[in-house]
Amino acid sequence: MNDLMTLDAYGRLTEPATLTIQRLLPGPIERIWAYLTESELRRRWLAAGEMELRLGATTELVWRNEQLNDPPTRRPEGFGEEHRMQVEITELDPPRRLGISWGSTGGVTFLLEKQGSEVLLTVIHRRVEDRATLLNVSAGWHAHLDMLAADAGGGVKPRHWDHWLRLRAEYDRRLPG
Helix, strand or coil: CCCHHHCCCCCEEEECCEEEEEEEEECCHHHHHHHHHCHHHHCCCCCECCCCCCCCCEEEEEECHHHHCCCCCCCCCCCCCCEEEEEEEEEEECCCEEEECCCCCCEEEEEEEEECCEEEEEEEEECCCCHHHHHHHHHHHHHHHHHHHHHHHCCCCCCHHHHHHHHHHHHHHHCCC
């Protein structure tokens, strides 16, 4: 892991098709766990959807990214008003580890680690084989984690879709072709 003094907000490829991205967030760990698992908190930074915390449980996540800001931001071409995805809990060790399936990729694991009064959140998104999908996923996680950091820390949320577009261009420069 990165030294916390030099924690880079950008995700990196830790394997050819695995994105790892981290954020240092205000604790306690149970509070950040709630942001991952409780629909009302999760919808403020990622997607809504009631989650039963047991291995094998399924959840429908519902994204409404335009609603992450007030006033709402305008979505880029090719994105709908809403996106839905069925996920399954594949790993569960509250409040330290949550793994879920993720579409056609190898799934996502959220790791939480206490760092004094803060929490290091590591997101690992595996087997993102296609470059266009990797760019979207990288910019998406980065933008959504920035929303989480702002919400959890009482800061100002970036304008989601504008931020996502800038990040996608930056990841296009940063990640190998």
